[in-house]
Amino acid sequence: MDYSKMKPYDVRKLIREEKITTPTAGMCAGYAQANLVILPKELAYDFLLFTQRNPKSCPILEVGDVGNRKLNYLGKDIDITRDIPKYRVYESGVLTGEYKNIQDMWRNDFVSFLIGCSFSFESELIEADVPVRHIEENCNVPMYITNIDCVSAGIFNGKMVVSMRPLPYDQIVKSVLVSGDMPKVHGAPIHIGNPSIIGIEDISSPDFGDPVTIKEGEVPVFWACGVTPQAVVMNVKPKIVITHSPGHMLITDVKNIDLKY
Amino acid sequence: MDYSKMKPYDVRKLIREEKITTPTAGMCAGYAQANLVILPKELAYDFLLFTQRNPKSCPILEVGDVGNRKLNYLGKDIDITRDIPKYRVYESGVLTGEYKNIQDMWRNDFVSFLIGCSFSFESELIEADVPVRHIEENCNVPMYITNIDCVSAGIFNGKMVVSMRPLPYDQIVKSVLVSGDMPKVHGAPIHIGNPSIIGIEDISSPDFGDPVTIKEGEVPVFWACGVTPQAVVMNVKPKIVITHSPGHMLITDVKNIDLKY
Incomplete structure (x- = not known):
């Protein structure tokens, strides 16, 4: 079926x-x-x-x-x-x-x-011909724990978890606009480029999910991830x-x- | 000062x-x-x-x-x-x-x-040359209790209150786009035109605020209003x-x- x-x-x-x-x-x-x-x-x-x-x-x-x-x-x-x-x-x-x-x-x-x-903004990215690597490679999206503090609330606090999709330079702006149009499903990226700025030391070793290929000339683009609330609850x-x-x-x-x- | x-x-x-x-x-x-x-x-x-x-x-x-x-x-x-x-x-x-x-x-x-x-989206409307009648007439915005049910939550429930700004036909689309860009301050209108469709019988008698002039050829445009939560709490x-x-x-x-x- x-x-x-x-x-x-x-x-x-x-x-x-x-x-x-x-x-x-x-x-x-x-x-x-x-x-x-x-x-x-x-x-x-x-x-x-x-x-x-x-x-x-x-x-x-x-x-x-x-x-x-x-x-x-x-x-x-x-x-x-x-x-x-x-x-x-x-x-x-x-x-x-x-x-x-x-x-x-x-x-x-x-x-x-x-x-x-x-999944919601990825389907829009694909519709807009922006490549989504982990779908191409048929694996789970790579996710990383960052050094960015969530705003705490009562007993809940923790670091933001992000998902990463590598993109060629000429697709980055489009990916920001397409996902930025969908704030109810994570919205625009929270970081573009150098992973160490948000506390990610080894891009090839995600904390959750699977590593994906980053081709020559591609830039890692990071979105806030729905694993964050789960991670925070687990804390x-x-x-x-x-x-x-x-x-x-x-x-x-x-x-x-x-x-x- | x-x-x-x-x-x-x-x-x-x-x-x-x-x-x-x-x-x-x-x-x-x-x-x-x-x-x-x-x-x-x-x-x-x-x-x-x-x-x-x-x-x-x-x-x-x-x-x-x-x-x-x-x-x-x-x-x-x-x-x-x-x-x-x-x-x-x-x-x-x-x-x-x-x-x-x-x-x-x-x-x-x-x-x-x-x-x-x-106030936030009105300042953007004015910046975009969309007229805001109650500011022109130096009075409070007219507000109406509609027949639109809010989605209830626990003990809180009630009807949506809206504010109204009359606009000429050629400014309506711009007003939707300008305010729609600001979802954190009420966002796009919830209704354009015939007031009776949302339960407003007499546009010249607002439930809160002051009546404003609706000029010939102008259309009333309605936005969700921050008086709603106060009205609901008072309920x-x-x-x-x-x-x-x-x-x-x-x-x-x-x-x-x-x-x-």
Whole structure:
């Protein structure tokens, strides 16, 4: 089956039936996908404030009501405990399991945060003929912990994590304009060029994801990354936090193009 | 003294000394001004979520730390209890007083919300030669309660309040593009033309502010308004809420042009 041409509702149904348990990259072309962080209500104010203060790394697409598995904006008939192919549960900062659904773990004090994802601006880059190396090389985007402090909020603080895409000189300005048009999915790059300026000593050794080829004459371009909020939550080691498993995102009914406005 | 050419820090000093107690429109040209809502922490999560769900009417510029009178982003050495010319205190939904400072009322559980203001996009409209009628007529902008439901969050819900500026046909597109570039200060209009479509029956009788002349051939253009969050808070009648007095805003160190990015 070609999932790229299917509608989000139909693919989410297959995910709910656990017929799809793989990463969602490339599914439902044109539609936004979202990162998930579930926290108990007692941590929700500080976390929401953290995302407000760090909108480039934590662009919130929707926050669920306390205790409610449904979402109102991102899609029809979503059950956040079943509509993601793979979940991770962390207890006191330790990964304690991966699950195809979290129905039995849901609590009345849980709040779901859905956060924008770079898939959305990458699809616009590709549309604009800007090359995206990790897609060409069929691997995960390289991600790095920088020396840039996030603005702290309550108990949450940490360094910004960035993703990197190497670009030829004549594509850099276009990449800034195309992604800058989409502030709800990380927006414009936060740095262009010399990695050491943002505290990255070895560009060939990403902290997360896979290294990619940087061709002669290409410049590394860095975007704020949705791994930042996860990394920041892990710092705090809450008793429980549930996230999507990397690459296994929520496929929404919202088109990438609608995230421009 | 020509306050329009002074720096925000210097004008805030005069405000703190209670040498300025007037509305702040026109002061410190080029710098953003902000609406204030102070709520106890127990209401802060619902209110922050309300602003996240209604970004056009409630564009948050900064949220203070719980109990802290200082701000970090909007300006140097701000004391939120003294740096606004006039405050209003509402208890259980009733205006109980206007004050030149609120030092003695500050509590350790208070949270300050600073919300973007239409002064910022109006100064850009004027720069772009788009006429702003209420400034020409030297009165307050007309504001209307619409039939558009805000997205509710916890205890907060209500209708969107809009401000209206009448424009000739050949200025409408420019006004959309200029204000649309500034999503942190209400952004693009939410409606153009026939007022009854958004529930406004009599354009000559605004719910807040003053009526303005609509010349032959002009079209009313409506923007989401920063009065919305105040109106919504009043609905809930919290035991205590403190706001700025209308027109008496916080003058920030952030330039309007920096609110574009």
